[in-house]
Amino acid sequence: xxxxxxxxxxxxxxxxFKSNTQKIWGVLILLSxxxxxxxxxxxYKPSSLMGHVLGMKALNWIFIILTIVKAYxxxxxxxxxxxxxxxxxxxxxxxxxxxxAYLLFILLQEGDYIESIYSSGYIKHNF
Amino acid sequence: xxxxxxxxxxxxxxxxGGNKPLNASYGKMMMWFFIVSDALTFxxxxxxxxxxxxxxxxxxxxxxxxxxHVPFLHGQEFPMIYVAFMTFILIMSSVTxxxxxxxGHHMNKAKVTLYMLLxxxxxxxxxxxxxxxxxxxIKGDHGAVQTKGGNILQFVDADGHRVKLADFVVAGTHDxxxxxxxxxxxxxxxxxxxxxxMDEVIAGFESHPDIAIRTQDINEHxxxxxxxxxxxxxxxxxxxKKVVEGANLHVNEYGTSLFADFFxxxxxxxxxxxxxxxxxxxxxxxxxxxxxxxRRGSYEMVEKVGLYWHFVDLVWVxxxxxxxxx
Numbered sequence: 001x002x003x004x005x006x007x008x009x010x011x012x013x014x015x016x017f018k019s020n021t022q023k024i025w026g027v028l029i030l031l032s033x034x035x036x037x038x039x040x041x042x043x044y045k046p047s048s049l050m051g052h053v054l055g056m057k058a059l060n061w062i063f064i065i066l067t068i069v070k071a072y073x074x075x076x077x078x079x080x081x082x083x084x085x086x087x088x089x090x091x092x093x094x095x096x097x098x099x100x101a102y103l104l105f106i107l108l109q110e111g112d113y114i115e116s117i118y119s120s121g122y123i124k125h126n127f
Numbered sequence: 128x129x130x131x132x133x134x135x136x137x138x139x140x141x142x143x144g145g146n147k148p149l150n151a152s153y154g155k156m157m158m159w160f161f162i163v164s165d166a167l168t169f170x171x172x173x174x175x176x177x178x179x180x181x182x183x184x185x186x187x188x189x190x191x192x193x194x195x196h197v198p199f200l201h202g203q204e205f206p207m208i209y210v211a212f213m214t215f216i217l218i219m220s221s222v223t224x225x226x227x228x229x230x231g232h233h234m235n236k237a238k239v240t241l242y243m244l245l246x247x248x249x250x251x252x253x254x255x256x257x258x259x260x261x262x263x264x265i266k267g268d269h270g271a272v273q274t275k276g277g278n279i280l281q282f283v284d285a286d287g288h289r290v291k292l293a294d295f296v297v298a299g300t301h302d303x304x305x306x307x308x309x310x311x312x313x314x315x316x317x318x319x320x321x322x323x324x325m326d327e328v329i330a331g332f333e334s335h336p337d338i339a340i341r342t343q344d345i346n347e348h349x350x351x352x353x354x355x356x357x358x359x360x361x362x363x364x365x366x367x368k369k370v371v372e373g374a375n376l377h378v379n380e381y382g383t384s385l386f387a388d389f390f391x392x393x394x395x396x397x398x399x400x401x402x403x404x405x406x407x408x409x410x411x412x413x414x415x416x417x418x419x420x421x422r423r424g425s426y427e428m429v430e431k432v433g434l435y436w437h438f439v440d441l442v443w444v445x446x447x448x449x450x451x452x453x
Contacts, residue, residue: 042191064448071441075441080228092159095163103171
C-alpha cells in the first residue's frame with residue numbers, strides 16, 4: 001500500500017527524526033518525561049505551587065496543561081493526526097474541544113454555585 | 128473465501144465507496160467519528176466528577192492518601208507509584224501498537240505479529256493491575272466510622288498517621304444479627320456485618336488516649352482537619368452511626384461516597400474499554416497470523432484498531448490526571 005509520507009518533526013521542527021520508528025521512540029521518551037514530572041510533583045507537592053491562580057491551585061493547572069500536552073502527542077503522533085488532512089483534523093478536534101469546553105463550563109459553574117450555597121447558605125450538612 | 132478478502136469491491140467506483148473524502152478511507156473516518164463520540168461520553172463522566180468535586184471541594188478525599196499500595200509490598204506507603212506504573216504500561220503498549228502499524232505499512236508480517244502480541248500483553252497487564260487496584264480499594268485497610276450525616280470519621284495517632292480499627296478496637300461477641308431476606312421486609316437483606324460494632328469502637332477509642340479523629344474537612348494547609356481528643360469523643364458518641372470497612376457503592380472509608388461511585392464507574396468504564404480493546408486486538412492478531420491482511424494487500428485494519436487502542440490510552444491520561452493527581 002502506498003502510504004503518504006510521515007511528517008517527522010515534533011516541537012515545531014525543533015526535533016527532527018530520521019524515520020517514523022525513531023519518531024515513535026522519541027515521542028515515548030517525551031511522554032515518559034512528562035509523566036515522571038507529574039508523578040514527582042504529585043508526590044512532593046511543592047508549597048510554592050499551592051497558591052491559587054484563576055480559582056484553582058497553580059499545581060493543578062500545571063497537571064492539566066501537561067495532560068493536554070500528552071494528549072496532543074498521543075493524538076498527533078500515535079494516532080497519526082499529524083499526517084491527516086487539515087479538514088479531518090479540524091472536524092475531529094474542534095468539535096470535541098468545543099463541546100467538552102461547553103459542558104465543563106456549565107457543570108463546574110453549577111458545582112461551584114452549589115458549594116457556595118453549602119458553605120454560606122442555610123443548608124447544614126456537617127453533622 | 129479468498130476473493131472476498133482480496134477484493135472488497137469498493138476500490139474502483141466513486142459511488143461504490145471508492146471515493147476517499149479527506150484522504151481517509153471509510154473505515155478510518157468512521158473510527159474517528161466513533162472516537163469523537165466516545166470521547167464525549169468520557170468527558171460527560173469526567174465533567175460530572177468535576178461537578179461533584181467542586182460541590183464538595185472542601186471535603187473531597189485526597190487521592191494520594193487513598194491510592195498508596197503497591198503489590199507485594201504490604202503495609203508500606205508509596206503514593207501514586209503503582210498508578211504511574213500502570214500509566215507507563217499503557218503508553219508502552221500504545222508504542223508497540225504504533226510500531227505494529229508502522230510495520231504494517233512496510234508489509235512486514237513478522238514484525239506486525241510480534242508488536243501486536245506485545246500490545247496484547249501490555250493490555251492484559253493493565254487490566255490485571257486495575258483489577259488489583261479495585262480489589263485493594265474495595266477491601267480498604269484502615270476502617271472508619273460514618274456519621275448520621277453520611278460523613279466519614281477516620282482515626283489518627285498523635286503524629287497524624289492513620290490508625291487501623293484493628294489496632295485499638297477489640298471485637299466482642301456480637302449480639303446484632305444480620306438481617307436476612309426471610310425476616311422483616313421481604314427480599315431485603317444486608318451485606319456482611321462489619322467486624323466491630325459502634326460500641327466496641329467507642330470503648331476502644333476511650334481506652335487509647337493518643338488516638339484522635341480526623342474529619343473530611345480540608346483545612347487551609349491542604350490537610351484533613353484533626354479534632355482534639357474531647358471533640359473527637361463527642362463527635363464519635365453523638366454522631367457516629369456505623370462502622371465502615373473498605374468501599375462499595377453505598378459507603379466508603381475514604382470519604383464522601385461519591386468518590387467511590389465515580390471511581391468504580393469511570394475506571395470501570397475505562398477498564399471495559401481496555402478489555403474490549405484487548406479482545407479486538409486478539410482477533411486482529413489472529414487475522415495477521417492467518418495472513419488475511421497479507422492477501423488483502425493492506426494492513427489498514429491494524430491501523431483502525433490501533434486508533435481505538437490509542438484512544439483508550441488517551442482517556443487514561445485524563446483519568447490519571449483527574450483521579451490521581453489533581
